[in-house]
Amino acid sequence: MKKDVFEHHLNINRRHFFKKAAMGLGGVALGSLLAPDLFKGSQDAANQIPLGLKHFASKAKRIIMLVQNGAPSQLETFDFKPKLRDMFGQDLPESIRQGQRLTGMTAYQKSFPLVGSKFGFKQYGNSGAWVSELLPNIAKITDDICIVKSMHTDAINHDPALTFLQTGAQVGNRPSMGSWFSYGLGSENKNLPAFCVLLSKGGGTGQGVYSKLWSNGFLDSTHQGVQLSASENPILYLNNPKGMNMKSRRDMLNHLGTLNEMGYKEFKDPEIHSKIKQYEMAYRMQTAVPEITDVSKEPDHIKKLYGADCMIPGTYAANCLLARKLSESGVRFVQLYHQGWDQHNNLVGQIKGQAKDVDQASAALITDLKQRGLLDETLVIWGGEFGRTNYCQGKLTKDNYGRDHHPRAFSIFMAGGGVKGGKVYGKTDELGYNIIENPVHIHDLHATIMHLMGLDHEKLTYKYLGRRFRLTDVHGHVVKDILA
Template sequence: MEKPVFDFAMNSTRRHFLSRLSLGLGSAALGSLLVPDIFGKGGDEGGSGLIPGQPHFAPKAKRVIYLFQNGAPSQFELFDHKPLLNKMFGQDLPESVRGGQRLTGMTANQKNFPLAGSIFNFARYGASGAEISELLPYTSRIVDDICIIKSMHTDAINHDPALTFFQTGAQVGNRPSMGSWLSYGLGSENQNLPGFCVLLSRGLGNGQGVYSKLWTNGFLDSVHQGVQFSSGENPVLYLGDPEGMDRAERRRMLDKLAALNQGTYDEFGDPEIMAKIQQYEMAYRMQTAVPEVADMSKEPESVVKMYGPDCLVPGTYAANCLLARKLSEQGVRFVQLYHQGWDGHAALPKEIRGQCLDVDQASAALVTDLKQRGLLDETLVIWGGEFGRTNYCQGAFTQDNYGRDHHPRAFTIWMAGGGVKPGLVYGETDDFGYNIVSNPVHVHDLHATILNQLGLDHEKLTFKHQGRRYRLTDVSGKLVKGIIA
């Protein structure tokens, strides 16, 4: 007769508990303290994630900082200068250019698609002669350190699926995010900090929401989920000791809890139980590590000047960029920033000015700071949104007040460091900025290339779930060899 499921709980006597105690501490809780790498790396294919993982080949980068501009920045106002749109201002987009391509519900009923050129000036910078908008004076100074990709395209035309697609490789939710895949495949370099951290900020422009499914572990073990930092007094919520409990008592409580969890794991073999033990131990170590890394008071005046005064205001984009550098410097594998406010359906010229004031200086400062510290070569920095903006106006407009709808067919992002070619402009769009004419880069291609720079073959980094082997790039993706140094 099989033992009932509740048999272990019913027979957990004092003697049974004490006999399990040393086993639990030795194999789990203390193990993670005495042997730091025991839980530090990624996992076997479809397994528990406890077997140390290694890159498939020599990596060019060790970690990633992703500066996600949530809401979709307009490439026409920032990077993809199209003088023809100014010459044809107000004229209808030729049907031969649009080609019956998909529209959103916001412009599907428009009878006309009046072209709108940018009101902002562009100039050429750097050895590459890249054209950068006057809205980005700081970015123009680092143009020889970044790779501008003008030929990105995606499958999704609305924010939620497009944002989810960029973060997880799928338009539906509950798939592991990119940071979780990297944590699974490579683990963390610092046992006192999570391998995957999430930072949020919001600008003054029209915002789109962000939500925890974007940094979920999905079907991977929960140790790979992103840890969200807060802008309040406590960077990570609920990290402190409970009221009335000192550090020694906290340690004793965790030891006993680990022993109980270990006993349950021995009985039922659920790998998620081991993940819980790891999370408790990580939280204990983070109590010291997080306040230290989040402390900006020791940053020299030169660094504050570089990022701008907002870097001392928790929760701002500038503060999060500086915190991202500090976390990356301490070995955090993947730092994900989300900055909301780029959804320019109306009053775009006014809103985009404010957004650029928020992000331009700090984004450029991050690249410069990493370079000065000798960290840029091993840190891959990515800047961009979930899709682009249309070359035609949405709704009523004037020459200096217009809005743009969603455009998944062609848009711009930039990358820096991590073995990516600096000072390169890659890909090209047509004179209308509507279609790609050379070197298209799909989201799956971008994911494959990011994994490649960290020494991972995107076709081999898989996890078996419900009978199928999943990967970040699904069944697609190819390396963008033209941007790899």
């Protein structure tokens, strides 16, 4: 009898099965809704989190990176050094320089005459942050930003330094930051790319900006940054040609998808599937992009906030406003490049124009995000690829001077997305040459940005050529002191 009862309990009928399995099936269904790629295989599935899932709760959901291409001088913006004025024209002491590397542009100089900033500085906000008169609008929002004055990098020239800032390596064929976030987190809006790029030029000396800076590297090509232009068509070849409507476009893509699937079955090339995804994304973008890139419908008070230039396509102000619209619409990573900061000579004249280009719009972007309740979930980063020397390059006069590249110490600022506002972090020596407190390497910056986005920089990896790569390579520490 006991044996019969035991066997009865082992028997599972159809109704019993579905009753017991309901919780499990429900969990699977919920998981697939929260992360559509949860059960999709990949070549590195054992080490890669499914797209859309984070390693831990994040502070930020999206990033807007304002790259000041050419390297703005920290000594004219955020790192006030009055002693440089007192030592005007005196040679940089060897005890400070310590034989550190020079560029080919100043290596020939027999002396390195010190020069302080020609511009005035004042303290602002609860932190008492020193900000140059060149940036009056940014000065007003110092309680919303964290100024890091102890950044340093490995590269001393523009191309490798900018590549290093964007990819964590000085060489090419590495995924850019935006591509890593696209790979690890996916997109918030299926009708828009996860990674967009905007370019603008100032009046100063420019440095090259090139597509390898937003390249997907060895990642799937769907993670490459999409560049938006200042033309009538922000994304080239997105619109239908004459004689083709959306229905005929849909039919064409369906047939093309069938052909590509046939090609994939024969050759097993994963890029064929990537190409299909890109065609489908372009189709969905045809309806989403025109509306988002149209800034003419913005209210007058927003146009006034960003400045008159925000209505001129391709300007820094217009790109800042567009960055807000893209981020607000769910684009994971928006990157702006503003060229013209390479001031080896005539710094006093050129930097005025550069600062005027970016000051109002940069402050407006942060203010705009804050008033919309988006700043807490949007990380804004402002800065260049390295800093500028405390000594003059070439001939020094009382009215003008130039500064060479300086990778040993420079300043950036960050806002929102889990970063402490009203904070100044790090310190350089009294001549602004070496870091003496809380150094932050580029790898540390990357690790911190990833942490704020809910990713462990040591765990987000991709296997390529027999080894596992990551944005921070084998380096990087989260700068916890600046986290809110």
